[in-house]
Amino acid sequence: MPDELLRPTIGAGVDMSARPWRLMSQTYVAFFGGVIASTVIAFLNARRLGVPTDKRRLILVIGAAGLVLAAVVITLLADDTSTSSGIRVAVRLVAVVACLAQLRIQQPMDRAFQLRGSEYGSLWGPGIAAVIGLGLLEALLLALVVVAL
Numbered sequence: 001m002p003d004e005l006l007r008p009t010i011g012a013g014v015d016m017s018a019r020p021w022r023l024m025s026q027t028y029v030a031f032f033g034g035v036i037a038s039t040v041i042a043f044l045n046a047r048r049l050g051v052p053t054d055k056r057r058l059i060l061v062i063g064a065a066g067l068v069l070a071a072v073v074i075t076l077l078a079d080d081t082s083t084s085s086g087i088r089v090a091v092r093l094v095a096v097v098a099c100l101a102q103l104r105i106q107q108p109m110d111r112a113f114q115l116r117g118s119e120y121g122s123l124w125g126p127g128i129a130a131v132i133g134l135g136l137l138e139a140l141l142l143a144l145v146v147v148a149l
Contacts, residue, residue, distance in 0.1 A: 019121035020048040023103045023110050029123070030099035031092055033131035034138040035070055038095055039063025041123070041130050042102040048121075049109035059102045066098030067138070071145045078146050091142065 026045065030038035039060065046056045073090045 018048045019119060020045050020110065020113055021123040021126075022120050023106055025123045025127065026103060027096060027099050029127045029130055030095040033095075033127075033135035034091065035063055035066040035095045035098050036138045036141075037130035037134035038099040039066070039102065040134060041126065042099065042106065044126070046102075046106050046109070049106055049113055051106055051109050055105050059105055062098055062101050062105075066094055067141075069098075070094045070138075071142060074142050074145055075149060078149060 021041070023045075026038055026041050029041050039062070042059050042063070043056055046059055051059075070091045073094060074087055077087045077090060
């Protein structure tokens with residue numbers, strides 16, 4: 001009979017079949033894909049890490065707030081004198097800041113994952129899909145905001 005003191009508890013309640021992604025890799029998705037893409041990736045990764053449901057909802061709330069803030073930034077900067085590159089930089093900055101807040105929520109469970117000594121999954125496929133698909137969706141939504149002005 002194994003000793004209860006030596007039983008691993010770090011992996012308790014975590015599905016080990018789906019490996020999570022590195023946290024800092026998610027910032028690339030935020031920079032290139034925007035708030036929606038990084039929120040979807042952060043939410044999926046939080047589920048893989050075993051983050052509690054209430055904190056996963058907080059990730060979605062931060063993403064929604066980031067999208068609203070990006071729309072506000074576009075509204076404020078979309079005048080005849082501003083350049084589109086300034087708007088893009090501002091929107092990317094909002095996405096990265098929202099992503100950093102989402103990473104902060106995932107961090108304790110990521111540390112527990114690191115202590116288990118498992119390997120991270122590859123974010124290349126899901127990340128590129130999120131950047132292209134969800135990045136285009138966000139660009140269309142924000143373009144509708146500009147057109148509505």
